[in-house]
Amino acid sequence: MNKHASSPKKGRKYDQVIEGAWQVFMREGFEGASVDAIARAAGVSKATLYSYFSDKKLLFIEVARTECLRQADTAIVMGQSGQSARETLTNMAQRMVRFYLSDLGQRVFRICVAEADRFPEIGRSFYECGPELARRRVASYLQEAVARGELMIEDCQLAADQFAELCKADLFPRMMFNITDHITQDEIDRVINGAVDMFMARYGPA
Amino acid sequence: MNKHASSPKKGRKYDQVIEGAWQVFMREGFEGASVDAIARAAGVSKATLYSYFSDKKLLFIEVARTECLRQADTAIVMGQSGQSARETLTNMAQRMVRFYLSDLGQRVFRICVAEADRFPEIGRSFYECGPELARRRVASYLQEAVARGELMIEDCQLAADQFAELCKADLFPRMMFNITDHITQDEIDRVINGAVDMFMARYGPA
């Protein structure tokens, strides 16, 4: 029985460190997370932590990458066949909104935006396996829908970006600037329906 | 001659402090900006600074508010009469994009998003005299356009939010995650035209 199957790197406690670091970074942000707190949360000594990661920034990048990959796995199921464009778009919208309103989505976004200035690698690596991935998936769905004659779109990439943005209307700024603590399902439905209506008005069959 | 017309608070060096703090906060972010650096940039002693603002957080809030008001003044000229809805919307879109792509807009956003978690007042106060203000202005323009029969909108507030988001498509995420250092005028035009086209397709006269 090989117990090291999931530890491609060195040392038995690698995963523990990543997990603990993830928790603390999410809770406190990058600057706010002390390495002592991370070590404590990971149930590991600071010395061990530093034997894996030469510094805090590197640890953060590794944590971010790990979480991105995890997310990417979760989100594979996207386009289903027997659905109208309207249904599919509504579905996608729900997924997107649920993610960016989640505690996780919110915190990730906050940290990345804050640190993207100082550490471009962080922003880039997150964008690529987060928004960029979703972006390409939506665009490729639209491409197919156009081929089937369900939609009429000249610039599918732009259309995908527009749709993603429409799903953020009102809700996203309110979250980001911490205006509301709770957002109701009605508010969400209003925005999603608004997004789909608008999208179909522009790109729906004539 | 009353030289204190623009200093409703106490002390002659108030404006200097705000100005210096603004510069350093913009350059370094909230955590990154040391009070010593701010005092130096403002050409003022730390003691003086602390006689105005009891702590760093309060100083930041005041700086953010001041800058918001300055922006609000700049943006008063919004709705002009003899223009079509299309023209007016394009105009508004240009203004918005120019702002959030500017160095200033970008940095303010970054700081507010990062700190809104820890200090809700920061996020709130910025939102209120920034996005919220613009939001209400656009909504009220739409209201009038509907009254004149130029547009057909049921939920003007939602429409305003949608328009604002459409203007961010592609460009905004790329900025936030630091993917591109430069964005061309063509890319901007593509997004703005796309936003106006979509908006008119949905809410334009039948």
Next chain:
DNA sequence: ATGATCTTAAACTGAGCAGTTCAGTTGTCG
């Protein structure tokens, strides 16, 4: 000019934090 108020420089306090070191413990494997 005189007193009140504002400003200054610089030293100081107290705290937090990244990263290091090391003597000692634990677990693994031949």
Next chain:
DNA sequence: CGACAACTGAACTGCTCAGTTTAAGATCAT
């Protein structure tokens, strides 16, 4: 068993920074 590697905890270094204090200097109104 014995050797080797990973791990621990706790103390320690060196730094940065928010906020305070003090004694002296500048500015202003009257």
